Amino acid sequence: MNSRPVWLGKPKPIAIALKALALALICAVVIFPFLVVISTSVATKQQIDANGGYVIWPTEISFEAYKQIFNGTQVSRSIVISVGVTAVGTAFSLACTVLAAYGLSRRQSLFQRGLLSFVLFTLLFAPGMIPVYLMVKQLGMLNTYWSLIIPTAVSAFNIVIVRGFIQAIPHELFDAARMDGAGEWRILRSVVLPNSRAVVAVVGLFIAVGYWNNYFGPLLYLNDTEMWPLQLVMRTFVLENNVTTNAQAIPGYVAPPAQSVQMALVAIATLPILCVYPFLTKHMSKGMLTGAIKG
Amino acid sequence: MAVNQTLPRVNPPPENKLHPQRKTPFLTRLWRDSPLLVMVAPAVIILLLFTYIPLLGSVIAFMDYVPFLGFTGSEWVGWANFSSLFSDTAFWNALWNTAQITFLQIVLFFPVPIVLAVLLNTVAMPLAKRFVQSVIYLPHFLSWVIIVALFQQILGGNGVLNRFLITHALTPFEIMSNPDAFKLLLTTQAIWKDAGWGTIIFLAAIAAINPGLYEAATIDGAGAWQRFWHVTLPGMRPIIVLMLILRLGDALTVGFEQILLQRDAVGPGAAEVLDTFTYFNGVVDGSWGTATAAGLLKGVVSLLLVLAANKLAHRLGEEGVYRR
Structure with a gap:
């Protein structure tokens, strides 16, 4: 070729x-x-x-190091926490994004222009770290997993991308659905979602990667080390060289070397990214560019 | 880049030109569009709570904020937080470090994706091209904790490089905890992580160049270098300018997580930047007012930088982020 x-x-x-x-x-x-x-x-x-x-x-x-990681210490718990936060967060964030994208996709609908400007303005100006922290505190979300999920759930950029795709769906499909008596929710389910599966998948994966990699959020909002997700535990283990494994009192048990445990942790934190990566590369450059350029 | 194209159109689509449209009554429209409004509601509420209200909450930059007393009970102090900020040498140190890192990244990092994109574009084998792309995009998706861990493994005191130097009877050198090399290290990590990802937009810019231009240039006797200089580069120029403007707008944002992770290794003297300064002053030390003042200052200056860079781009005859 x-x-x-x-x-x-x-x-x-x-x-x-x-x-x-x-x-x-x-x-x-x-x-x-x-x-x-x-x-x-x-x-x-x-x-x-x-x-x-x-x-x-x-x-x-x-594979001693991997066994060590999965035998019920802080690390295994942190993996479960990370998976949970990523799953719930992605579902929540994606739902908000797709709903908002469809809700803002019709040009003549009521308040559409105002609401769209409201969303787009957030691209220009980000609030400081301290006021957001105080807001999270005010809402009683400190030391809860919601503090990792909700504040970053809505990104104007993602809404813009999904909205661009929804607007590219042929008009006739919407008209036909409306003729058949479908309401907006039915149209969303039967017309919009099946036709924008690719972009929803890509945006969802980007959101998931963001939640999985989130390191500063838990550092800022979670005081309790028991609640720490993988990225924070990995920092303690690998960067602060503080490998705490549960003391093995079994005679004759040789603990795996600390370096192996550290690197196994890095490998496990990378693995989910590698798993979704082929899907990302398949769509991302095309999807991201058309979404951003076409608007 | 998405901002200008996605603003609502000024002119409504030309419909019902023959029969002048009767205005639909407000209540009818409200009833008709209420499901759409319900759909937008969650996103709007979240943006309101975590973007707009905190923006207003920046007023605590002008307060002696005491969490116990809240917004209403805390005392207004005017510009006192800003003046104490400006008399704090740690703040100036953070600002100076930020400026140095931004400068290094614009000089050393910014051209790398452009060069990579040009190089990739000349690869004629689609399979090889796709393979290289897949490899160099990957680091973008890794967390900073992983990136720093990888760098430690390779360049750290006990890392691959130093072991190699020691076993070959050469002097090892400490890179990861050397304050003098810290800014270069940051830039290197940023390049390793994001230079590949950065090629996407430049590759798209190259792909949009009309192939006829290359053909014409070749027929006129232009060599590879001349084609690059007179066709590829001018074709990429609007995107390069655009990306440079966006980068300038982010001039005061330099890898917060990345620096936070490595700040202890080299100390705040070399590693404190505006964002870490805000974090340690506010969240760690509880000087909410001063920290918010630093954050607010950063936001305003960043906005001004984008506007200024855009103005400059217009002066130079480029389009910039938004049109005039």
Whole structure:
């Protein structure tokens, strides 16, 4: 396969080689850290000690570190918390986004212009961190998981993207549904949602990644370390080098090396992103650009 | 970028030109559109609660805010918070650090996605191109905790690089906790995370260039370099200017989470920026008024920067974020 136009002529082999080398280097710079993380997470204590803290290619594979993570300590709880917050948050945020996008999609509807400006204005000016914190406090949401979900649930940018797609659905479909006696909620369910599945999926994935990666929200709003999600626990474990695993009193039990536990944690935090990544790449650049440009 | 195109159209769509439309009574329209209003309600309420009211809540920048007394009980102090802010050397340090980091990022980071996009665009094999794209977009989706952990693993005291230097009898050097190198480290991390993602918009700009221009240039005898200089670059210019304006608007926002995670390693002298200053003064130390004043100042200056950059772009004959 070659998309090079004829009039360009053949490129010099040296140019091709240089380009390939540059791109390979760039890819290596991105991939190499992941290789180190995965290798270290499955390596044995002897090899890590011999190498001085990391392993590029494990000679012997052991999954002790992963077992350690999933055996009911703070880390396992934090994973459950992160999954829960991400799932509920994404559902809530996506519902708000799609509803608002459809509600604002009809140009002649009542108050549409005013409400749209109300939403778009938030793109220009963000409130400071302190007033938002005080608001969350005022509403009694401090130390609850709602503080991680609700304040960031609505983004004008996401609404704009979904709205753009809804407006691109052919008029005739709406007219036909209305002729058949469908109300707005029925139209949303039977016309809008089936026709904007791709954009809803992509925006939903972006929202989910945001919730999963959220680190400052819990730091700001949650005092109780028992409530901490994965990102915060990972910070304590990996960056502050504070690996606390439940003391194994079983005689003869050899705890996995701290480095393995740390890297296993990083691997687990990355895994969900890697799982949704193929779906993201499939639609994202196209979806994001058309949504943003067409409006 | 989405702002200007999505504003409601000034002219309603031309319908019922033959029969002048009778105005639908307000109550009928309210009844007809009430489901739509209900749908918008959750988003509007959330924006009201967490964007608009906090915006008004910025008035505590002019108060000696005591959480116990609340908005109504706290005392008005005029510009006192701002004057104490301006006499605080820590604030000026934070501002100076912010400015330095922004400058470094504009000089070192900003051109990288442009160069990458141009390079990627010359890859003729679709499969190879898609593979490289998939790889370089990935880091954008990782959290800062992971990114910092990865960097520590590679560049930290016990990381791959230093182990390599030690085993080859070379002097190791401490990058992750070196205050002098901190700003460069931040920039490097930002490039690693987001330079690939940044290519999307520039690739789209290149793809929008009329291929006929390249063909004509080639026929006129232009080489690869001349085609780049006279066709590709001018074609990308509006987007480059746009992205630069948006970047300037964010000049005072420099990787808050990223810095917060690494601030302890190098100390506030090198790592304090406006956002961390606000966080530590307000949430940690409880100087709500001063911290809000710093946050408000940042918001206003950022808005002014966008407007100024846009004005400059117009002067230079570019379109900018919004039209005149």
